[in-house]
Amino acid sequence: MARPKSFDPDVALHQAMNVFWRNGYVGTPMPQLTKAMGIHPGNLYTNFGNKENLFFRSLLLYQKGQRIRMVNHIKNSTDDPLTCIKSLIQNIVLQAKEDSDCKGCFTVNTFLEINHHTDRVKEKVVSYFSEMKTTFLNLILQAQKYGQISVYREADGLTAMIVNALVGIHVMLRHPQTVDQSELMLSELLENLR
């Protein structure tokens, strides 16, 4: 009945995500996106709406990937809660460190551009962090139940510390020259969990 698409929209979106992740929303011109996605402007607009919509979907794709990554890590972990927390943190940092583009965390990057974003983007950024907080909070409460973390230590504060530290590390990992500081920070963070 109709002509089939000559490209995979999922693949194209993935390419767009990587460009936005690396250069941000304001810093990414449309021609760079069409080039990376391998499609022409007109085709981009019929498939993805406009730049804001493409960015929004890129952010959703990134967050979905991270969510799955975290959930899987916890689900597949046969370790005790504390070890799971530590390995999860290491897993997140390792992912960022292995990225030769030093893109950091897409959500953190977007957060720093906050003034240029629409409300729905802002919302997704904020909800991502509260989601992350909830994940770590549950693990910490579990670790306290297991007696691995003192119950006299406030779980809320500890959660904030972990999430905050991860944000800081993701910032530092954007430049090769400050990678060593994030390394130090990571080991300090892991040792402080008890």
Add this chain to the structure above:
Amino acid sequence: MARPKSFDPDVALHQAMNVFWRNGYVGTPMPQLTKAMGIHPGNLYTNFGNKENLFFRSLLLYQKGQRIRMVNHIKNSTDDPLTCIKSLIQNIVLQAKEDSDCKGCFTVNTFLEINHHTDRVKEKVVSYFSEMKTTFLNLILQAQKYGQISVYREADGLTAMIVNALVGIHVMLRHPQTVDQSELMLSELLENLR
């Protein structure tokens, strides 16, 4: 002999700094700068070169202000080293919290735009962090000498933790909805210093 300037270059630079601080380099168009500085394009270029140069000078101005702020705080402090560290951290965070524009830290913001900056800007960003690290490291070593922080605690790691936490807090403070998390983080950080 010649016509005097009709505006104060220092004041104009200060205005430019605030715009860049709030919206970033890529996110700030030239007309917004001329408007904020109260001068016309031609005048801007004869006085400040081009956009990159204006940004560079804005960053230098910001860093100079922060440097003075920190040095003065330490110099005027009559407290013991540990109290000085804590009050310095509180001072830095308070400054950011009092900013109704939620601009965060200019240097951190610039860091997240790193791909769009010239080498000399990158250099200033990196050196700012190592400077900050040195400042805190010296204070920590002093506190260890005073017996306020255990000598068995690695000063390097502690320093990285503080700087990293401050970076994270500055990110979180850019959006009103995540301010509470940075509050929790701050108290957690201050309590962990011993």
Add this chain to the structure above:
DNA sequence: TTGTTTGTTGAACGAATGTTCATAAAAGCA
């Protein structure tokens, strides 16, 4: 084959970008 439907192309649009430049204006000195 023809008709219908959907996908692809890339030239073109108006608006905005960073920057320049010819002209006018203001000050002190002759």
Add this chain to the structure above:
DNA sequence: TGCTTTTATGAACATTCGTTCAACAAACAA
């Protein structure tokens, strides 16, 4: 009052921005 020097103005520049659209292409149904 000229004359010289520095500054101020804002129109104009080429380029790039995000976006649109008319023309063309490919698939299937009839």
